Amino acid sequence: MYTQALNTAEADDRGLEDAARAAQFQARIDAEERIEPNDWMPAAYRKTLTRQISQHAHSEIVGMLPEGNWITRAPTLRRKAALLAKVQDECGHGLYLYAAAETLGTSREELVDAMLAGKAKYSSIFNYPTLTWADIGTIGWLVDGAAIMNQIPLCRCSYGPYARAMIRVCKEESFHQRQGYEIMLTLCRGSDEQKAMAQDALNRWWWPVLMMFGPPDATSQHSDTSTKWKIKRFSNDELRQKFVDATVPQAQYLGLTIPDPGMTQDADGHWRYSEIDWTEFKQVLAGNGPCNRDRMAARRKAHEEGTWVREAAAAYAAKRAHRQTAQAAE
């Protein structure tokens, strides 16, 4: 994924971005060329991508918490092994994404510190609790399903390192969604209580999942330039609609009811959902969701408790380097 050490473009951004360079840059984007770390890029492009990729990375890392909650209580060894593998994948995804974000010139330490200080955001969906085992099924099926919908177009994003990271992520994500749907299927074919548990989880997750696609197109603040730069290829509402159309038949197969009595199907086959409660979205984004404080506290605790490990590893590396220099001098 290239290296920040090779990144010499930063100084360029401070100067005046002459119109000729910007035009040349846009021409490359329009020609579907990929932008690489050492290429010239507008400061705003760098800033937008650093924000987006690092938020994406934070989301993967925080996303380990709601599911990690159930690893020790998974109903069978098969489910436990799968969930553990999935949570490990989320960690891996976070790490690919941090590496991609770093190519834009911000160090890993700065990115992580911004998250721990509450200055950088992560996906609001992870501020909801996982109350029952059915929530694990629903997360895989819907949260990962929505993530895939968002991430597939990102495999063609104009920024090379981000696109490459997304290709890897998407390959692995498909297992996540299938394992989630399998959990739901098992519950729905089980006892009445198990099916009720699945329905309850769907009721609680449906609307927050629709919110994952972001504000409606009319009010989205980042969309225009991101579309021009080919970071974003579909609008929030387009992706949301795709997701709903794909998901409704899956819910029907499970025999579950989407908690939207106003939902209707168009003549052209699209499922039209009711108005989304954006005040809830804003509340969660502002830090007032059910688990915001828990998630931040868990991340900070993990970071603090890992301090001695980072320090010991650095001290050991320094000692070995020192010894090698001393031996070379003899």
Add this chain to the structure above:
Amino acid sequence: MATPNTPLWEVFIRSRNGLAHKHVGSLHASDATMALQAARDIYTRRGEGLSIWVVPSTAITASDPADKGMMFEPAESKIYRHPTFYEVPEEVGHM
């Protein structure tokens, strides 16, 4: 006391089909041993490879994108380096 930034490593993996080591990504680790272990965990969770190289990122010298023209243009005009430049009559068959 602030811990110094952990060094960056580039990871290369050789897949089982006998191809060359290929760059797959990067990671942070304090030393080579830890970099190798982290590369195993991050980049080979699904049998992606049979051999891993980790290289300190600072050890890589890269060509400058600004020199792209100078570096690669000379090859572009030399179409006679490709087999399709040469005509072989159809009767001769595949060559």
